[in-house]
Every structure is written in structure tokens, then in C-alpha cells.
Amino acid sequence: MRAFALLLDSLSFTPSRNAKLTLVRDYLSSAPDPERGWALAALTGALSFNEAKPSFIRKAIEARMDPQLFALSYDYVGDLAEAVALVWPAKPGANREPELSEVVDALRSASRREVPQLLESWLDALDADGRWALLKLLTGGLRVGVSARLAKQALADLGDVPISEIEEIWTSQEPPYADLFAWLEKRSDKPSSQTPARFRPVMLAQAIDEVTDFARYDAKDYAAEWKWDGIRVQAASEGGVRRLYSRTGDDIAKSFPDVIAALDFDGVIDGELLVLRDGQIGSFGELQQRLNRKTADTKLQQQFPAGIRAYDLLMDGEEALRGLPFKARRKRLEAFVKRLKNPRIDLSPLQPFAGWEELRTLRAHPPDGDPAKAEGLMLKRWDSIYEPGRPKGPWFKWKRDPYLIDAVLMYAQRGHGKRSSFYSDYTFGVWRQDANGDRSLTPVGKAYFGFTDEELKQLDKFVRDNTVERFGPVRSVKANQDFGLVLEVAFEGLQRSTRHKSGVAMRFPRISRVRWDKPAREADELSLLEKMLPPG
Amino acid sequence: MKPENLLRPTPAGLYCPPGDFYIDPVKPVDRAVITHGHSDHARAGHGKVLATRETLAIMQARYGEDFALSTEPARYGEKHDRDGVEVTLVPAGHVLGSAQAVVRHKGFTMVVSGDYKRRRDPTCAPFEPVACDVFISEATFGIPVFRHPPDKDEIAKLLKSVAQFPERTHLVGAYALGKAQRVICLLREAGYTKTIYTHGALEKLNALYESFGVDLGPLAPATAEKSKSFSGEIVIAPPSATQDRWSRRFADPVDAFASGWMRVRARARQRGVEVPLIISDHADWDELTRTAHELQPCELWITHGQEDGLLRWAELEGIKARALSLVGYDEEEGED
Numbered sequence: 053m054r055a056f057a058l059l060l061d062s063l064s065f066t067p068s069r070n071a072k073l074t075l076v077r078d079y080l081s082s083a084p085d086p087e088r089g090w091a092l093a094a095l096t097g098a099l100s101f102n103e104a105k106p107s108f109i110r111k112a113i114e115a116r117m118d119p120q121l122f123a124l125s126y127d128y129v130g131d132l133a134e135a136v137a138l139v140w141p142a143k144p145g146a147n148r149e150p151e152l153s154e155v156v157d158a159l160r161s162a163s164r165r166e167v168p169q170l171l172e173s174w175l176d177a178l179d180a181d182g183r184w185a186l187l188k189l190l191t192g193g194l195r196v197g198v199s200a201r202l203a204k205q206a207l208a209d210l211g212d213v214p215i216s217e218i219e220e221i222w223t224s225q226e227p228p229y230a231d232l233f234a235w236l237e238k239r240s241d242k243p244s245s246q247t248p249a250r251f252r253p254v255m256l257a258q259a260i261d262e263v264t265d266f267a268r269y270d271a272k273d274y275a276a277e278w279k280w281d282g283i284r285v286q287a288a289s290e291g292g293v294r295r296l297y298s299r300t301g302d303d304i305a306k307s308f309p310d311v312i313a314a315l316d317f318d319g320v321i322d323g324e325l326l327v328l329r330d331g332q333i334g335s336f337g338e339l340q341q342r343l344n345r346k347t348a349d350t351k352l353q354q355q356f357p358a359g360i361r362a363y364d365l366l367m368d369g370e371e372a373l374r375g376l377p378f379k380a381r382r383k384r385l386e387a388f389v390k391r392l393k394n395p396r397i398d399l400s401p402l403q404p405f406a407g408w409e410e411l412r413t414l415r416a417h418p419p420d421g422d423p424a425k426a427e428g429l430m431l432k433r434w435d436s437i438y439e440p441g442r443p444k445g446p447w448f449k450w451k452r453d454p455y456l457i458d459a460v461l462m463y464a465q466r467g468h469g470k471r472s473s474f475y476s477d478y479t480f481g482v483w484r485q486d487a488n489g490d491r492s493l494t495p496v497g498k499a500y501f502g503f504t505d506e507e508l509k510q511l512d513k514f515v516r517d518n519t520v521e522r523f524g525p526v527r528s529v530k531a532n533q534d535f536g537l538v539l540e541v542a543f544e545g546l547q548r549s550t551r552h553k554s555g556v557a558m559r560f561p562r563i564s565r566v567r568w569d570k571p572a573r574e575a576d577e578l579s580l581l582e583k584m585l586p587p588g
Numbered sequence: 589m590k591p592e593n594l595l596r597p598t599p600a601g602l603y604c605p606p607g608d609f610y611i612d613p614v615k616p617v618d619r620a621v622i623t624h625g626h627s628d629h630a631r632a633g634h635g636k637v638l639a640t641r642e643t644l645a646i647m648q649a650r651y652g653e654d655f656a657l658s659t660e661p662a663r664y665g666e667k668h669d670r671d672g673v674e675v676t677l678v679p680a681g682h683v684l685g686s687a688q689a690v691v692r693h694k695g696f697t698m699v700v701s702g703d704y705k706r707r708r709d710p711t712c713a714p715f716e717p718v719a720c721d722v723f724i725s726e727a728t729f730g731i732p733v734f735r736h737p738p739d740k741d742e743i744a745k746l747l748k749s750v751a752q753f754p755e756r757t758h759l760v761g762a763y764a765l766g767k768a769q770r771v772i773c774l775l776r777e778a779g780y781t782k783t784i785y786t787h788g789a790l791e792k793l794n795a796l797y798e799s800f801g802v803d804l805g806p807l808a809p810a811t812a813e814k815s816k817s818f819s820g821e822i823v824i825a826p827p828s829a830t831q832d833r834w835s836r837r838f839a840d841p842v843d844a845f846a847s848g849w850m851r852v853r854a855r856a857r858q859r860g861v862e863v864p865l866i867i868s869d870h871a872d873w874d875e876l877t878r879t880a881h882e883l884q885p886c887e888l889w890i891t892h893g894q895e896d897g898l899l900r901w902a903e904l905e906g907i908k909a910r911a912l913s914l915v916g917y918d919e920e921e922g923e924d
Contacts, residue, residue, distance in 0.1 A: 058745075064853065065862050074752055117732070118904055124897050125733045129852055138851065139732040179737065180851075466831065472843055472860050473835045524858050 053178065055083050056091045056152050057185035063196040067468035072198060076206035080233075089228020090152045092207070094189055096200040098227055101159060101190050106132055109187065112172060116141050133191055137183035140175050147177045153228070155186065201300045211236030216253035216440040219301040221245040249293035251301040252320060252366050252374070253440035254286060257430060257447035265448065266408045273433055275378065276403045276411055278418070278426035279449055280361055281336045281545070282326035283343070287360055287397075289315040290367070296325075307345045310353045311360060314396035319388065320367035321360060322438075323400065328359030331398060333422050335586045336559070337547040359396035362389050363430075366438060374438040378446075381438065403429070415450060425586070427544070428452040454542035455584060457482065458567060458575045460493055461537040464515040466525045467500065474508055475515040475527065476500055478563065480539050484554070484578040493531055494554045494578060499541060502562030511537075511566065536572030540565040546584045556581050589696040591722045591887060594673075597912040602700060602724070602891075604691060607673030609638075611689050611700050614916030621675060623702030624686035625650070625765055628917050638662055638670075640677055642685025642800055646765065649792050662687075664713065680704040681715035682869050683766030684797055690718050698722040699883075700891075705868070706875040707739070710773040711766070711802050715879075723885040724912075727893035728870040734851055736872040742865045743774045746844055749863050750822065757818040757838040758863070761827035761845040764790050766869050768824050769797045771846050772804045774867070775822070785810035785818065787825035787834070812837040831859070848872065877901055892917040 059079045066072050076095070080088050093099035113122055113136050122139060129135040150158075158170055171190070175183050188194050204222065208215040213236070224247040225232050234240040260266075284299040294315045296305045305312050311325070327334030327342070334356065341356050342348060365385040366374055373381050382402075389399045403423070405411045411429065418424050428451035436446030459480035467476035477500040481493035503511065514537055518530040530536065542564040549557035556578075595602050601613035609619035616633035623629055623639075625646030630639070632651040637644070641661045648655060662668055664687065668675045677687035682703045689700040699720040706715050729736075750758050762768040768790050775784065783806040786794060794804055810823045818838050829835065830843055845861045848868025856864035871879065876898060880888055888902050888909040895911040902909035 065856060065864060071753065078752055118900065121732055121897060121900055124900070125731050128731055128733055130854060134853055135733065138735065466860060468860050470840045473831055473833055525860065
């Protein structure tokens with residue numbers, strides 16, 4: 053448990069993805085079986101307990117120490133699990149520290165009544181870091197900034213294999229993953245992936261380079277379709293098993309019972325998960341109401357009905373199609389979707405075009421209806437087979453130009469790692485007029501990239517020279533009608549938000565230009581942003 | 589005797605009326621007793637200063653020759669007379685030269701702990717408990733949240749990170765007086781023999797520690813030279829410098845910070861610290877309560893810090909306690 057606790061502790065303080073990968077990989081290569089397997093399960097979300105309710109933890113601590121002293125401590129720390137981990141007055145002569153596997157085994161066989169005693173004995177045996185890890189594990193939610201994807205990448209690094217190989221067999225593996233580690237350490241063959249409705253690693257597109265790629269490739273070799281603004285999914289239904297995977301192979305079936313019910317076929321579809329109403333797509337904001345939920349009640353399903361817009365077919369019954377060219381797969385897909393006759397699964401139509409120039413016009417002025425809500429275009433070579441990963445050439449994405457606004461820098465926060473001495477995270481705002489006609493800035497977003505290293509130095513200097521107030525790592529900078537720094541901000545889309553004072557939230561904002569030349573008073577107004585909001 | 593007649597809190601600090609002197613005064617006074625060299629306790633501009641030889645040397649290094657009109661160096665355990673009041677300095681275990689002030693008058697003893705800790709520190713003499721009628725304690729970490737882990741484990745965390753990220757520089761924030769030298773000594777004890785690089789603000793104090801016999805091993809200034817890469821090295825700097833433009837000379841540094849405050853995750857995260865090292869020169873909750881238990885004073889006075897927790901504990905233990913709430917001693921961003 054000690055090594056696992058130290059790993060969680062380090063991960064929680066490490067912002068960089070690469071450093072996190074190193075930490076996880078080093079742990080997986082040094083911890084023994086089955087400890088590392090259970091740790092991997094905890095990191096990938098395959099292991100979760102709901103044994104320790106906050107009320108129980110609170111009761112346990114108040115039985116051990118003066119409630120008033122605990123209240124002082126809890127107030128100071130602010131987090132129940134952490135406060136208890138720190139103040140827990142261990143009984144002297146406590147037991148040996150439990151291993152993670154012992155905790156897992158014991159919880160699996162314990163009756164409800166036994167759990168509190170077990171937990172107390174573990175809290176007595178562990179140190180503060182161990183108690184924190186245990187309580188985080190038991191209350192569900194490690195929150196150390198590690199995605200399942202990152203854990204799988206660390207596994208791939210450990211075995212020096214492409215991550216797609218891990219993804220392909222992942223769903224057929226069970227904790228504590230002894231076979232998987234044996235294979236990655238070259239002690240045995242690759243575990244079988246012949247489970248029904250398993251995940252097939254997805255094929256991804258490169259961003260097109262408008263300068264070189266159009267000159268290099270012939271438009272006749274490519275099909276075009278709209279790039280839908282939902283999330284990429286793989287819907288698999290084989291031998292009575294139905295699964296809905298995200299593009300990294302996480303099963304998201306629980307959030308989408310309506311979609312699962314529609315998988316009334318034998319095959320594997322690649323497509324976009326969207327809110328679909330009478331054949332028309334909803335906004336990404338609407339889809340977000342359905343994402344990352346453990347369940348979806350009937351009301352939510354009716355309000356935001358989900359469906360799949362299909363664009364590829366990987367399995368047709370028992371026949372594998374991934375080796376066929378796109379043109380052949382497309383024909384099979386069209387017939388497949390037609391047979392289904394299910395409004396929850398429709399076909400992503402091809403967009404006919406005569407040459408790159410015509411496509412450019414279509415991208416700038418998409419036809420009314422769904423294409424107007426698309427993120428841009430997809431280009432797929434007619435002769436391309438379905439290859440996992442992001443091969444260069446067969447598939448391209450050509451995103452719509454971003455939205456641009458001019459905003460005023462309001463707050464800056466210090467960055468992490470390389471940037472810890474720089475004010476590199478910028479909150480910016482636009483003008484809002486109140487009933488009296490007075491203008492004030494209201495924050496509309498935060499961005500921390502898009503600028504060069506040289507610009508970062510200049511921005512940092514501006515922040516330091518024009519600081520008004522400091523709040524811990526954050527500084528507010530001088531920004532009014534007569535003085536302020538204008539930032540040209542690019543973003544992909546805008547949503548309504550009740551969490552932000554301005555009422556809007558940006559997708560993927562970044563600094564596209566620093567407008568040293570532009571007076572602050574001439575920055576944009578909130579009303580302009582409000583006009584960019586999707587209807588509804 | 590009423591304790592207030594021997595020592596009482598005033599805006600300038602703790603004052604002794606019969607001996608006419610202040611302990612760690614925050615304003616210039618005629619006669620001062622200084623417990624240790626941290627700048628919130630040892631200020632320049634007093635008349636006569638009684639302190640240990642080490643503390644006087646630290647004050648001189650920081651403020652120059654004229655930091656006081658006159659000085660009276662004290663050895664640990666030596667009795668000094670102040671108008672019939674006996675003052676003895678005994679080790680507090682906080683930093684080099686740190687002392688508790690034992691004040692005796694007409695058979696009545698009051699001990700001012702100054703800042704103190706109970707665990708072992710290779711850079712200074714260990715805390716000596718002195719039986720007393722009133723114990724005047726600090727309470728920087730006076731809530732049960734703060735229980736410092738063994739130093740050895742914290743240094744092991746740092747060395748593990750150095751091994752895991754050999755291409756990066758490990759930049760350790762540590763207060764210039766005491767903490768920096770202790771971290772260096774702890775690294776040496778853990779078998780780290782390489783040159784340790786230090787910020788310019790540490791050089792004088794490092795040299796001073798060495799002159800008092802504390803061996804710090806090979807040190808070199810972390811000056812910005814194009815030819816020198818600090819990859820894989822440990823650099824020690826005052827906390828303010830690690831987030832300053834000064835730190836830009838290091839490639840992709842890992843920020844570490846040695847402080848008792850690092851026990852609370854939000855504190856570490858707020859500073860952007862990647863490797864929090866819970867190493868403190870102040871008594872933690874267990875040390876504070878153990879010391880009060882051991883001394884069994886008739887009264888426990890609390891000078892500064894998180895007094896609510898310690899007051900509640902004293903109430904539960906049936907020890908008479910009061911908070912003096914002295915101002916001027918940094919609890920948050922000071923030298924802890």
C-alpha cells in the first residue's frame with residue numbers, strides 16, 4: 053500500500069503528462085503482482101468502492117478524538133478524507149500495513165457490518181499518506197489527474213508496444229491483469245482478444261495542411277463528409293453482447309441506455325454520438341448533458357435523445373471489413389444502416405464536390421441544416437483500409453476557421469513546471485454595458501497557449517508591471533477603458549453557461565495574437581458573443 | 589508571585605518589569621533578550637542585546653556590525669543578571685544558536701520557548717526541557733493536522749524524484765537561515781555526496797554555519813553560466829526565488845519546497861509545488877502537546893500561531909492556558 057500511496061501522492065502534485073507517465077510506468081515496473089494490477093484497476097476506474105460513506109468516516113474520527121479539535125482541523129484542511137488522514141490518532145502497536153490486494157480481498161468478502169472495523173484497523177496501521185490513499189480509494193474518486201488513457205499509455209511504454217495493442221485487448225482483461233503484465237514483460241504470449249463486442253482501436257485523421265496537402269493530393273481520390281460536433285464512438289454488438297466505446301476504448305454504455313437499446317444488429321459501427329431529434333442533430337452543449345453520467349433517467353433521455361451518425365462499418369455480422377477499401381466499406385455501411393430502419397442510427401452523408409476549390413467554398417459556406425452546425429469537413433481516401441492510429445495521408449480533417457474576438461486581459465496566473473516563474477494562464481474579458489450605460493469588463497474565458505516563448509516573456513512582463521492585486525498565485529492586472537492589453541482570442545464554439553457570470557463558455561480558447569496596438573476600449577462587447585450562441 | 593509581574597505581553601513584545609528587558613521585541617528597545625536569529629524575532633536597532641554567540645553572529649551577518657549598541661554573548665546554561673532577575677538561555681532545537689529564555693525571580697520560573705522543535709537536527713543543539721511554573725509556548729502548528737513525518741522519508745522522496753527525472757533540475761525552496769542548512773545536512777546523511785548548488789542569498793549563512801562546525805559538504809553557487817547545465821542537480825534557494833525570474837536559468841525545474849505547511853495539500857498545490865517536503869523547524873502537534881505534558885507547568889501561555897487548537901487541548905487536559913496573541917511574528921510566509 054505504501055508504494056501505491058506514494059504514487060498517488062506524487063501524481064496529485066505533478067501537472068505534466070510526461071512526468072505522470074514516468075511515475076506510473078516506474079511504479080508498474082517495480083511493484084509486484086498482484087499489487088500493481090489492483091493499482092492499475094484503481095487508476096483506470098475499473099475498481100471502485102462505495103463502502104466508506106463520509107458520515108461513517110466522520111463518526112469514526114469523532115469516536116477517536118475530541119469533536120471540537122476535529123472541527124478545527126476539518127475547517128483548516130477543507131477536505132474530509134485529507135483531514136481524517138492527517139489527524140487520525142492511531143492506537144499504538146497497530147497491525148502491519150495492509151497491502152492494496154489485502155484491502156481489495158477483505159472488502160470483497162466482508163459483510164456490511166464488518167467494514168467499519170476493517171477500515172479502522174487499516175487507518176491504525178497506515179501513515180498519513182497511506183490513510184489518504186485508502187480513504188480516496190474507498191470513497192470513490194482518486195482525482196489525481198490520471199485518465200484511463202494515460203494509464204494505458206504507461207502500460208504500452210512499459211512493454212514497448214503501440215497503445216492500440218493495449219486498447220484492443222483491454223476489455224477482455226480483468227484485474228489484477230497478471231496475463232497482461234506477463235505479456236508486456238515478455239514472459240508469455242499476447243492474451244487473446246477474441247471476446248465478442250471487444251473494442252477495435254480507431255483510425256484517426258491528420259489535420260490538413262492547406263499549403264502542401266492540396267498540391268500533393270488529387271481531389272478525385274477522396275470522399276468528403278461533414279465533421280460532426282459530438283464524440284467519436286464505436287458501437288459493437290456481437291453474439292448478444294452490446295458495448296458503446298469512446299475512441300480510447302472506455303465503455304460508456306451506462307450513460308446511454310437508449311443507444312444500447314438501438315444496437316439491434318450484429319456488427320461494429322464507427323460513428324459520432326450526437327443528440328438526434330427527428331434526424332436533426334443537437335448542439336455539443338446538449339450532448340454534454342448526457343456525458344460522464346453514471347446513469348441516465350427517462351426524463352434526461354427524452355430531453356436529450358442520443359443517437360449515432362454512422363460513418364464506417366468494421367464488422368458486418370461475422371465478416372471483418374477493416375481490410376477492405378473505404379469505398380467498399382461505405383457501400384456495406386449504407387446497406388447496413390438502411391436495413392436497421394432505426395431513427396437512432398442514421399448515415400453520415402457524403403458531400404459531393406468537384407475539386408479542392410469547391411470544397412473550400414462549401415467549408416466556408418456550408419448548406420443550411422446539419423452541415424451548418426458541423427465542425428468542418430473530413431476527407432477520406434476511397435482506397436484506404438481501416439488502420440488503427442493516425443496514419444498520414446488516408447484521412448484528413450479540415451476544421452472550420454475558428455471564431456475570433458478581441459478581449460482584454462484581466463487576470464493572470466502562474467503556470468506549472470517550466471512555466472512556474474511565468475504568468476502564463478490568462479483570464480480575459482469583454483465589455484458589458486449596464487442599465488446606466490456604464491461599461492465594465494466581464495470575464496469570458498481563460499487561455500494558456502497560442503503564444504510564442506518570446507510573447508510569453510513580454511506578457512509576463514506586462515503582468516508584473518501592471519499588477520493591481522495579488523490573490524495567491526493569481527494577479528489582477530490594470531484593465532479599464534483607457535488602459536489594458538487586448539488579446540485576440542480564437543475559439544471553436546460557444547455555449548451558454550450558468551456557471552459563468554457572463555453566461556457564455558468557450559470551447560478550446562487560445563491566444564491567436566497579442567494586440568499591443570489596440571486600445572482596450574475598442575475590444576469586443578458581450579453582445580457580440582451572445583450573437584454567436586447557438587439558438588435555444 | 590503573579591506571573592504577569594514577571595513577564596507580561598506588551599505591543600513591543602514580552603516585557604519583564606523587574607528586570608526591565610524585552611524578549612524578542614518587535615520594536616527597538618533599550619534592553620533585549622533574543623531567542624534566535626530569524627528576522628521576525630531578531631530585529632536591528634536595540635540598545636543592549638543578550639543572545640547566544642551564534643545568534644549574535646547571525647544578526648551581525650544580516651544587519652551589519654551596528655545592529656545594536658552593545659551585545660552580551662551567552663553560553664547555554666550560563667546565568668545572566670538583569671536587575672536581580674536571572675536569565676538563562678538553554679537550547680531550543682530550532683536553528684543554530686536558538687534558545688529558550690528561562691527567567692527566574694524570587695523562586696518563580698517562567699520559560700519562554702521561542703520557536704522550538706523536539707526532533708533531532710544535525711545543525712543545532714537539541715531542546716532541553718526545563719521545569720517551570722509558566723511555560724510560554726509557540727503554537728505555529730497548534731492543530732492536530734500538523735504531524736510531521738520522519739525527515740528521512742521526506743529526503744527519500746526528493747532523492748527518488750531526482751533519480752526518476754535525471755534530465756530536470758530539482759529546485760528546493762528552503763528558508764535561508766536554518767532550513768537550508770538542515771536540508772543540506774539531511775541530504776548528506778542520506779548519502780548524497782554531489783555538489784549542491786545554492787542561491788546567492790544562502791552563501792553568507794552557509795559560511796557562518798560552517799564556521800560554527802556544521803559540515804555542509806561541497807557547495808557551489810547556482811550562477812547562470814551558459815556552459816553550465818543544472819540537469820540532474822539539486823539547487824537550494826529561498827522560497828521567494830523559486831517562483832521568481834531568477835529560476836528561469838534552470839531547464840524544466842521540479843519545484844520542491846521544504847516546510848511544515850506542505851503537510852496540507854492545498855498549500856502545496858497553491859504554490860505549484862511538485863515535491864512537497866514536510867520538513868519543519870517548529871514543533872508539530874505531537875511535540876507541542878508532549879512538551880506541555882512533560883513540563884507540567886501551572887500555566888501554559890501561547891505566544892503566536894494556531895492557538896485555538898492548543899487552548900482546546902489544554903482545556904481537555906485540565907491545564908490552565910491563555911493566548912497572548914503577540915503580533916509581529918510571521919506565521920504564514922515567515923521563516924518557519
